[in-house]
Amino acid sequence: MKQNIYTKLHAEGLLSDESFQKLKTRHEAPLFSVHWELNTILYLGVILLTGGLGTLIYKNIDTIGHQAVLAIIALICIGCFYYCFKHKKPFSKEKVASPNTGYDYILLLGSISLVTFIGYLQYQYGVFGNSYGLATFVPMALLFYIAYDFDHLGILSMAIVNLGIWMGVSVTPKTLLMMGTYNTPKLINTYLVLGAILLMAAYLSKQLKIKKHFKFSYQNYGTHIAFVALLSGFFHYFEHSLSLVYVAVVFALAGYMYRESFKERSFYFVMISILYGYIALCGLAVELVADAKLDDEGVLYFLLMAFIGSAIGLIILLININRKLKADDHI
Amino acid sequence: MIIYNKLWLDNLQVVDQLQADHEDGYITKEEFVAIKQKYLVGFYLPKIVGRVGFFILTLIAIALSTGLVSLMAATGEFIESPYWWLFLSFAYYACTELMTKGNKYFHSGIDNALLYYSAGLFTFSIVWACNDPANWGIGYIPQFVILLIAAIFLTLRFADVILAICSCISFFSLIYFTWAKTGSFGLATMPFVMMIAAGAAYFVLTKMRKDDKNTYYHTCIDVARCAALVVLYLAGNYFVVNRLNNELHGLDDSHTQVQLGFFFWAWTMLMPLVLIALGVTKRNRLLLRLGIIIVAAAVATFRNYYHLLPIEAMLTLAGAILLLLAYTVIKYLKTPKHGVTYAELSKASDWDKLNIEGFIISQTATQTPNIDTGQQTTFGGGTGGGGGSSDSF
DSSP states (O other): OHHHHHHHHHHTTOSOHHHHHHHHHHHHSOOEEOHHHHHHHHHHHHHHHHHHHHHHHHHTHHHHOHHHHHHHHHHHHHHHHHHHHHHOOOOOSSOOOOSSHHHHHHHHHHHHHHHHHHHHHHHHHOTTTTOHHHHHHHHHHHHHHHHHHHTOHHHHHHHHHHHHHHTTOOOOHHHHHOGGGOOSHHHHHHHHHHHHHHHHHHHHHHHTTSSGGGHHHHHHHHHHHHHHHHHHHHHHTTTSTHHHHHHHHHHHHHHHHHHHHHHHTBHHHHHHHHHHHHHHHHHHHHHHHHHHTOOOHHHHHHHHHHHHHHHHHHHHHHHHHHHHHGGGOBO | OOSSOHHHHHHHHHHHHHHHHHHTTSSOHHHHHHHHHHSOOOSBOOOHHHHHHHHHHHHHHHHHHHHHHHHHHTTSSGGGSHHHHHHHHHHHHHHHHHHHHHHTBSSOSHHHHHHHHHHHHHHHHHHHHHHOTTSOOOOHHHHHHHHHHHHHHHHHHHOOHHHHHHHHHHHHHHHHHHHHTTOHHHHHTHHHHHHHHHHHHHHHHHHHHHOGGGGGGHHHHHHHHHHHHHHHHHHHOHHHHHHHHHHHHTOOTTOOOOTTHHHHHHHHHHHHHHHHHHHHHTTOHHHHHHHHHHHHHHHHHHHHHOOOSOHHHHHHHHHHHHHHHHHHHHHHTSSOBTTEESSOOSOOOHHHHTTHHHHHHHHHTTHHHHHHHHHIIIIIHHIIIIIHHHHHO
């Protein structure tokens, strides 16, 4: 089947002799790559091993003793980083490819054990005393350093999550999805500041040309955190006039993000800014209708129809934008 | 039968294949552009991000519309019968047909949402009507016959993988309930009947996969083959057979013996290995991946009956074995052997660009620090939050 396609294209003059030969030899003796499968097994192995060892130590802590445990973790950590420093390529502001596949996993294992080591020290011996800020700042700073020096996107994600922990909030993707947990003004504001920092980092990554490929991670976390925080603020102060400030900021940020992402031709961020803006708009509509106190079935019908109409309108709008961006679209 | 423009489907196949070759550096950009211009594809094909977004938005719009229409119709008794939902299902199906044809959709998100919603409503109303004595009350067998026919029709019409899976579920459910009708003899021989059915389905599907006439349905057939293999495995899995046996004889779950237990244990343990071996020797990714997943099922089954080791020792051992295995295989395949290689042959796909790995790492690898978060917010939140923010600005 595949061969037929090539033969046909070749006959039509759409494939040069050289390309045709290359493709022919490729499909005559096809190589079967088990890259994905082996990588999955590797990752699974790391998770099972660390999980198993962790539980094992936890259950036998009385016989093993904390020093021994710390020593083991430190040994793993040192071993990993010794390997990584030995094989490391020099720092560059551009993307640096990892020397081999194992390298990334070893770096990951080293980083996880490093964070665990520091956490353990603080938990058991309280080396940082009561300064919890410092106890979380140190691992965060180390993680950012590792992410930049060794160029590892996964560790950058860990560092961003740790930045949130340092500021006192949890930013794993799961907690971000549960908007309802952001219910105190202090928490909302912390998230807002975190979102602003991350968006700033995304902006600076691009502007200063330092590790431009990190921009996506920063922007991704930053956008969602900032918008979710703003929307929670809006719904938290729903009955207040303060909610109007939040909704105004949502619109401003969405508009700005929309323009910037459009310039960069990133449909993902265009869509996200439109969607968050739309949610705010719907909330505003409900608020206005609730304010008008029209206790009428007609209002319900009107709202439902307005939502349906606007949702369809939104789909058409997004389709059109997608068409415009299609010329060269990445994510 | 298929709703899409066949010429475009053919062209899409050519373009897709040559695109992969282009990304892997086998053909030049000029050649690829020329081929793309000659083999025009008129479908509306957004990328994965767009498709997911459209899908969700369409679902919201349909759900709201259903609410609105139902609200307006709520005065009559009609709405309290399955016919109302059946009517809505047909209405949405008409929308799917018209929009797919009119807007040249091809699994673009919008048509998927409409199609699944319509199929979901259909299933809901049929299940309701068949099991409610006030309506038809005709039981499982006619119900699955209707669902199977509908699912196969939709699969053939839209070449959609989810509906292909639905067809498989209906098919195997139909066989199960039909055979169960024969009484205790039926239940006693159930594993073998299901094995035969699944094996036959796999055999027929593999034959169909080789036929050039079915080229538009290749993905659907592959998914269905996968489903058939999973059923084939589960039908002989010791745990499943044991539970079914207990159900039949009214025993509780402490009873762990079954007749022909040796056969079922062999089936549980050997089938994944056979799948992996076949996958590697026949260069079949489907069998290989399925085999790897089923190994986990086999281990879980074994552990359910024999607690040789405590769970943590088991995890540690398994992790060590997996790492060692992967390491050995990678070392062994440093230079490709027998046409199998560890090297990456194709460029990163859309999914890789989304940095899924980073997402998973941030979700799984930060479990421990998460515990700190709770402490932070309760008695350290102020220092961390306030101090941090002013510092960084």
